[in-house]
Amino acid sequence: MSDALGLYNYWIAIFLMMVGFYNVIASGNLVKKLIGLSIFQTSVFLLYITMGKVKDGTAPILGDGYDTFSNPLPHVLILTAIVVGIATTAVGLALVIRIQEHFGTIEEDELIAQEDSP
Amino acid sequence: MIHVVDMTLLAFLAIVAIAVTRMTNLFATSVLTGVYSLLMACIFTVLDAVDVAFTEAAVGAGISTVLFLATLSLTTQREKPQRSPNWKALCVALLTGGALVYGTFDMPHFGDPQAPVHQHVGPHYIGVSPTQIGVPNMVTSVLASYRGYDTLGETAVIFTACMAVLLLLQHEKRRDEQSTVEEKPDKEAMAHAMILRVQSKFFIPLILLFGLYVQFHGDFGPGGGFQAGVIFAAGIILYSLVNGLDKARQIIPPNVLHGLVAFGLLLYAGTGLASLFMDGNFLQYRALAEEATHGEHIGILLIELGVGITVATVMTSMFFSFSGRRRS
Amino acid sequence: MSSHLPIVPIVLPMIAAPLCSLLRRPALIWPLTTGVGWLVFAACAALLMQVVESGPIVYTMANWDAPIGIEYRIDLLNAYILVLVSGIAAVVLLYAPQSAASELPQDRHHLFCAAFLLCLTGLLGITITGDAFNVYVFLEISSLASYALISVSRDPRALKAAYKYLIMGTIGATFILIAVGLMYMMTGTLNMADLAQRVKMVEDTRTILMAFAFLSIGIMLKIALFPMHAWLPNAYSYAPSLVTAFIAATSTKVSLYVFLRFVFTIFGAEYAFDTLGFNDVLLPLALLGIVVASAVAIYQTDLKRLLAYSSVAQIGYIVLGISMGTVTGLTAGLAHMFNHALMKGALFLAVGCIVLRLHSSRLEDMAGLGKRMPITSFAFVLGGLGLIGVPLTAGFISKWYLLLGTLELGWWPVTVLLLISSLLAVAYVWRFVEVAYFQPPPAEASSDEAPLSMQIPLWMLLATTLYFGLQTDVTAGLAQRAALWLLGGGQ
Numbered sequence: 001m002s003d004a005l006g007l008y009n010y011w012i013a014i015f016l017m018m019v020g021f022y023n024v025i026a027s028g029n030l031v032k033k034l035i036g037l038s039i040f041q042t043s044v045f046l047l048y049i050t051m052g053k054v055k056d057g058t059a060p061i062l063g064d065g066y067d068t069f070s071n072p073l074p075h076v077l078i079l080t081a082i083v084v085g086i087a088t089t090a091v092g093l094a095l096v097i098r099i100q101e102h103f104g105t106i107e108e109d110e111l112i113a114q115e116d117s118p
Numbered sequence: 119m120i121h122v123v124d125m126t127l128l129a130f131l132a133i134v135a136i137a138v139t140r141m142t143n144l145f146a147t148s149v150l151t152g153v154y155s156l157l158m159a160c161i162f163t164v165l166d167a168v169d170v171a172f173t174e175a176a177v178g179a180g181i182s183t184v185l186f187l188a189t190l191s192l193t194t195q196r197e198k199p200q201r202s203p204n205w206k207a208l209c210v211a212l213l214t215g216g217a218l219v220y221g222t223f224d225m226p227h228f229g230d231p232q233a234p235v236h237q238h239v240g241p242h243y244i245g246v247s248p249t250q251i252g253v254p255n256m257v258t259s260v261l262a263s264y265r266g267y268d269t270l271g272e273t274a275v276i277f278t279a280c281m282a283v284l285l286l287l288q289h290e291k292r293r294d295e296q297s298t299v300e301e302k303p304d305k306e307a308m309a310h311a312m313i314l315r316v317q318s319k320f321f322i323p324l325i326l327l328f329g330l331y332v333q334f335h336g337d338f339g340p341g342g343g344f345q346a347g348v349i350f351a352a353g354i355i356l357y358s359l360v361n362g363l364d365k366a367r368q369i370i371p372p373n374v375l376h377g378l379v380a381f382g383l384l385l386y387a388g389t390g391l392a393s394l395f396m397d398g399n400f401l402q403y404r405a406l407a408e409e410a411t412h413g414e415h416i417g418i419l420l421i422e423l424g425v426g427i428t429v430a431t432v433m434t435s436m437f438f439s440f441s442g443r444r445r446s
Numbered sequence: 447m448s449s450h451l452p453i454v455p456i457v458l459p460m461i462a463a464p465l466c467s468l469l470r471r472p473a474l475i476w477p478l479t480t481g482v483g484w485l486v487f488a489a490c491a492a493l494l495m496q497v498v499e500s501g502p503i504v505y506t507m508a509n510w511d512a513p514i515g516i517e518y519r520i521d522l523l524n525a526y527i528l529v530l531v532s533g534i535a536a537v538v539l540l541y542a543p544q545s546a547a548s549e550l551p552q553d554r555h556h557l558f559c560a561a562f563l564l565c566l567t568g569l570l571g572i573t574i575t576g577d578a579f580n581v582y583v584f585l586e587i588s589s590l591a592s593y594a595l596i597s598v599s600r601d602p603r604a605l606k607a608a609y610k611y612l613i614m615g616t617i618g619a620t621f622i623l624i625a626v627g628l629m630y631m632m633t634g635t636l637n638m639a640d641l642a643q644r645v646k647m648v649e650d651t652r653t654i655l656m657a658f659a660f661l662s663i664g665i666m667l668k669i670a671l672f673p674m675h676a677w678l679p680n681a682y683s684y685a686p687s688l689v690t691a692f693i694a695a696t697s698t699k700v701s702l703y704v705f706l707r708f709v710f711t712i713f714g715a716e717y718a719f720d721t722l723g724f725n726d727v728l729l730p731l732a733l734l735g736i737v738v739a740s741a742v743a744i745y746q747t748d749l750k751r752l753l754a755y756s757s758v759a760q761i762g763y764i765v766l767g768i769s770m771g772t773v774t775g776l777t778a779g780l781a782h783m784f785n786h787a788l789m790k791g792a793l794f795l796a797v798g799c800i801v802l803r804l805h806s807s808r809l810e811d812m813a814g815l816g817k818r819m820p821i822t823s824f825a826f827v828l829g830g831l832g833l834i835g836v837p838l839t840a841g842f843i844s845k846w847y848l849l850l851g852t853l854e855l856g857w858w859p860v861t862v863l864l865l866i867s868s869l870l871a872v873a874y875v876w877r878f879v880e881v882a883y884f885q886p887p888p889a890e891a892s893s894d895e896a897p898l899s900m901q902i903p904l905w906m907l908l909a910t911t912l913y914f915g916l917q918t919d920v921t922a923g924l925a926q927r928a929a930l931w932l933l934g935g936g937q
Contacts, residue, residue: 003223003227005227005228006227006228006230007222007223007225007227007228008125008128008228009124009128009228010222010225010228011219011222012128012131012132014215014218014219014222015132015215016131016132016135017215017218017624018211018212018214018215019132019135019136019138019139019211020135021210021211021214021215021617022139022204022207022208022210022211023138023139024613024617025204025207025210025211026200026203026204026207026208027197027200028197028198028200029144029197029198030609031144031148031186031189031190031193031197032144032147032197033613034186035138035144035147035148035151035186037613037616037617037620038151038178038182039135039138039151039154040617040620041616041620041623042154042155042158042174042178044620044623044624044627045158045162045170045174046158046161046162047624047627048627049161049162049165049167049170050165050228051226051233051235051627051630051631052165052166052167052235053165053166053228053229054229054230054231054236055229055230055231057166057229058166059166059167059168059340060166060243060244060255060256060257061168061254061255061256061257061338061339061340062248062254062255062256063254069166069244069256070165070166070167071235071236071240071243071244072240072243072244072256072257072259072260073235073239073240073243073260073265073636074167074235074630075167075169075170075257075260076257076260076261076265076268077268077579078167078170079169079170079173079257079261079272079344080268080269080271080272080579080583081582081623082170082173082174082177082178083177083272083275083276083344083429084272084275084582084583084586085177086177086178086181086182086276086279087275087276087278087279087586087590088279088586088590088612088616089182089185089186090185090279090282090283090436091279091282091283091286091590091593091594091612092609092612092613092616093185093186093188093189093440094282094283094286094287094439094440095286095593095597095605095608095609095612096189096193096609097189097192097193097286097287097440097443098286098287098597098602098605099605099606099609100192100193100194101443102602102605103602103606106193106194107197107198109198111606115603217656217659217660218624218656218660220652220656221628221652221653221655221656221657222653223652223653224632224651224652224653224654225631225632225653226631233631233634234631234632234633234634234644234648235630235631235634236634237634238513238633238634238635238644239513239514239634239635239636240634242514243514263508263510264508264510264514264515265515265516266507266508267507267508267515267516267580268516268577268579268580268583270460271571271580271583271584271587272583274460274463274564274567274587275583275586275587275590277463277464277564278561278564278568278587278590278591278594279590281463281467281557281560281561281564281591281594282561282590282591282593282594282597284554284557285554285557285558285561285594285597285598286594286597286598288553288554288557376467376468377468379464379467380464380465380467380468381464383460383463383464384461384464384465387457387460387461388461390457391457391461393508394450398508398509399450399505399506399507399508399509400450400453400457400505400507400508401507401508402508402509403508
């Protein structure tokens with residue numbers, strides 16, 4: 001029971017990651033795959049931020065009356081990771097647009113079918 | 119109380135994630151992904167990560183949704199429905215998730231002050247950084263100074279993404295064709311919508327002003343170059359949504375835009391190099407002035423400005439590239 | 447200034463990239479890019495010499511001591527990789543202007559150069575850093591740049607290949623991110639040297655076990671270890687030739703380095719191999735990769751794709767060496783990383799020369815190529831002999847060490863399999879020889895060699911492979927020292 005109370009945040013983060021991951025591998029639509037990827041990454045951020053939280057802590061900005069702060073390091077790491085995430089999404093979407101222009105579709109099975117019948 | 123808020127938000131997140139999986143309307147899915155990011159930002163706030171929440175809201179719910187929608191307008195709004203769940207993918211996901219859950223059982227519990235994360239490097243940042251760097255926001259100290267090299271890498275990542283998007287989407291210059299295209303009024307623009315126009319006139323200056331505030335107030339409160347850059351870009355994007363891409367491009371010509379993209383990264387790396395000439399190591403801003411904290415201030419101001427400029431112009435430039443592409 | 451030498455390989459290309467995007471004119475940017483490439487190579491070579499003479503170099507960013515700040519830690523292993531990557535980049539850049547002029551759209555050479563330099567920055571940044579999270583950041587710089595470099599090809603299928611690489615690469619990177627997070631959670635640090643000490647204290651936890659698993663899978667995706675190689679054949683086949691040459695020679699090698707760095711110096715050989723029995727996972731994957739990919743290579747109709755499958759097989763050889771967990775095995779793996787990079791680089795450069803003249807990399811278009819492009823064809827055959835592992839080529843040295851390694855361990859079936867796989871390599875190299883030398887050229891074809899500016903870099907790489915085939919103490923000697931050091935836990 002104490003495990004459940006102490007770990008549920010991680011479990012839900014993992015569940016969300018896997019929903020995203022499932023979308024990446026299961027979806028046949030190239031945009032939907034990127035949406036899955038973005039959910040996958042965002043949920044990993046939750047894992048990091050959860051570990052930085054300390055009980056009764058506050059945001060790591062010095063102010064009067066506060067002396068317990070959550071750990072700023074995971075926050076910094078995730079700021080960087082968010083940037084990486086949007087960068088990847090943007091490049092992925094640019095590729096999708098070009099794929100649509102050249103092949104007329106963004107469904108994986110139709111793209112494969114085109115390749116088989118030249 | 120915190121637990122209740124946290125659990126409720128997490129439950130919402132799970133619902134949104136499942137809805138995203140089940141829907142085939144990509145337009146709705148993209149908007150829901152924005153909602154997902156916004157909810158995530160709320161949770162980050164509850165978990166004390168205000169800077170991250172700020173960024174996630176601006177990027178995940180803002181820029182990323184805009185880019186998704188721009189892509190959908192050029193491709194398709196519906197995905198082909200799948201008959202049944204993809205069992206193979208489901209197994210892979212369950213296996214991966216199961217493994218991760220197995221890994222959680224030896225983890226320190228949520229909020230435990232004895233966790234290794236709160237023992238080793240973390241306390242140093244909390245205890246020493248306000249005096250060592252002289253900045254109340256510890257996230258800014260770590261981001262800009264202790265791990266400033268990571269942030270340089272992050273700026274390079276966003277610059278790389280801009281190069282990649284331009285490589286992919288920049289129109290090929292065809293001199294003969296350019297002149298024959300007659301000046302059509304931009305149909306995509308919403309200038310005819312009175313309410314939008316008036317509102318945007320009111321909002322855009324506020325957004326830009328807020329961007330500047332976030333840029334220069336990041337030392338004291340949540341914010342900094344990255345958030346400011348995104349907000350600034352949001353202002354420009356709003357302008358071009360309402361008044362049309364061509365008008366926005368007249369105000370910020372592509373040459374200026376691309377020059378600024380490069381300038382931001384150069385400013386960051388240049389600040390790092392400047393400290394070499396003051397007998398410091400790379401990025402050692404405290405060598406920049408007589409007094410260490412003064413040097414840190416100058417350094418952080420400059421690199422945050424570099425980050426802000428690059429991020430704002432990269433986001434704008436990406437948006438221009440995406441929406442400049444016409445449906446063929 | 448010499449004490450700041452370690453930052454040159456990273457900061458120089460990172461600054462040159464925005465300059466390229468500003469200058470725009472091909473007449474300016476190609477000399478700039480090539481010059482930067484050679485300067486970086488010189489800096490890396492100087493670093494290697496310094497490490498060989500006086501031991502590891504530590505450079506602290508902003509003078510914050512690790513683990514508070516980020517540090518570079520250059521030892522024998524990563525200095526060796528730095529020289530390899532920067533050397534290949536320098537040679538490929540000599541070759542690039544001519545090849546790019548024919549294979550890339552004219553108006554975006556400046557963007558291409560910027561992306562190339564960023565890719566180099568990323569690869570060198572991953573190699574040089576001593577911080578686990580920093581690896582992730584630079585991994586993404588190099589990955590994003592390589593997606594872009596692959597997709598600029600004139601062949602629209604490159605777009606699909608780049609997309610697939612993006613998805614698989616990002617999954618890999620996210621797995622690495624999860625693993626780094628779990629490690630940080632259990633130790634409170636991100637610095638590699640610090641992690642190495644602290645992971646030992648918690649290595650029997652399930653969390654660290656999962657960190658190890660996710661890290662391995664994430665990196666294997668990036669290495670393209672069979673069966674996680676699905677992104678590789680298309681990416682290599684459809685990318686512009688010079689991009690293929692550069693990425694094939696460097697990118698997977700850097701990922702292999704990351705693998706070695708994490709497995710041997712952070713988790714330790716004892717934990718990975720004795721406690722977990724990780725070699726029992728690596729060995730079958732490596733062997734399957736060698737046999738299946740070599741066999742698939744034989745049936746390819748496109749020369750680039752043939753070489754791409756051969757790369758998957760060669761990665762199998764390297765991982766086989768690693769999975770032995772002995773000094774000889776690891777030496778073989780490290781030497782093969784180096785030799786394979788040189789050989790594959792040279793082979794893809796040769797293909798680039800062929801594509802320049804024929805505008806095709808299909809084998810059926812290469813009939814009689816031995817007469818039409820005698821020098822390039824000969825170069826390709828020499829490189830192919832290296833892939834097979836014929837004595838006097840560099841490929842022989844690493845294969846020899848691999849065989850020795852298997853004999854030491856008494857793995858007879860593996861020894862036999864290695865010999866069989868060399869025969870498979872003979873078969874796929876023969877595909878080219880047969881078409882180029884035993885089929886008559888089409889009637890209208892004229893003899894037309896590639897320009898000198900492309901021939902010279904090609905032969906530079908080939909000459910290096912031949913040199914290292916004779917002069918074994920440089921590669922094998924260094925590799926052996928690095929192997930001993932790795933098995934000792936990097937202390």
